[in-house]
Amino acid sequence: MFNVNSFPGLTFLPAKIKSAMVDCANSALSADTWKRYGAIANHLEKCQVEFKMRFSFPMSSDQIVTLVMYLREIRRVKKDTIENYLSSLRYIHLSKGVFLGVLRPDVVRTLLKGMSHQDLKLKRSSPDRLPVTLEAV
Numbered sequence: 658m659f660n661v662n663s664f665p666g667l668t669f670l671p672a673k674i675k676s677a678m679v680d681c682a683n684s685a686l687s688a689d690t691w692k693r694y695g696a697i698a699n700h701l702e703k704c705q706v707e708f709k710m711r712f713s714f715p716m717s718s719d720q721i722v723t724l725v726m727y728l729r730e731i732r733r734v735k736k737d738t739i740e741n742y743l744s745s746l747r748y749i750h751l752s753k754g755v756f757l758g759v760l761r762p763d764v765v766r767t768l769l770k771g772m773s774h775q776d777l778k779l780k781r782s783s784p785d786r787l788p789v790t791l792e793a794v
Contacts, residue, residue, distance in 0.1 A: 658683050658691060658752055659679050659682035659683050659751070659752045660679055660752075661675050661676075661679060662753075662754055663679070663682065663751065663752050663753065663754045664678060664679075664754060665754045682751075682752075686748070693745070694745040694748055694749070696742070696745070697742045697745040697746050697749065698749065700724070700727070700728060700732065700742065701724065701746075703727075703732075704723065704724050704727040704728075704731075707727060707731060708723060708727070710723075712724075714750060714753055714755050715750060715755045715757050716746070716750070716760075718762045718764060718765070721743075721746075721760065721761075721762065721765055722764055722765060722768065724742075724746075725739055725743075725765055725768055725769070726768070728742060729768075729772060735772075735776055736769055736772035736773045736775075736776050737776075739769065739772065740769065743760055743761060743765075746760060747760045
């Protein structure tokens with residue numbers, strides 16, 4: 658969540674304004690959404706352990722690619738979920754006072770597009786499930 662340190666360039670503002678700014682930023686997402694955003698923190702930690710490396714903030718393009726491919730290949734996460742995790746990661750950066758212009762560099766967008774195609778191909782090749790009806794039972 659956001660705190661006064663999330664806005665390092667605005668230390669000159671009065672405490673009342675900074676407090677209001679923190680409240681506004683934290684109100685941008687529901688408490689439940691903030692909890693779900695905690696999932697990416699767990700994945701960040703596990704990815705660092707898996708590859709014996711440390712992420713920095715702001716994360717470099719190579720670190721983002723590493724995380725994306727960890728989620729896809731090690732954790733078997735689908736593209737749409739990875740997109741959600743990247744949104745979560747953006748908020749983590751913002752709450753730490755790091756304002757990134759882009760968290761999805763061209764290479765990440767290309768990887769995600771390819772994953773989308775793979776997911777669609779897999780879905781098309783899966784046999785359709787029959788509905789559970791009395792006749793089927």
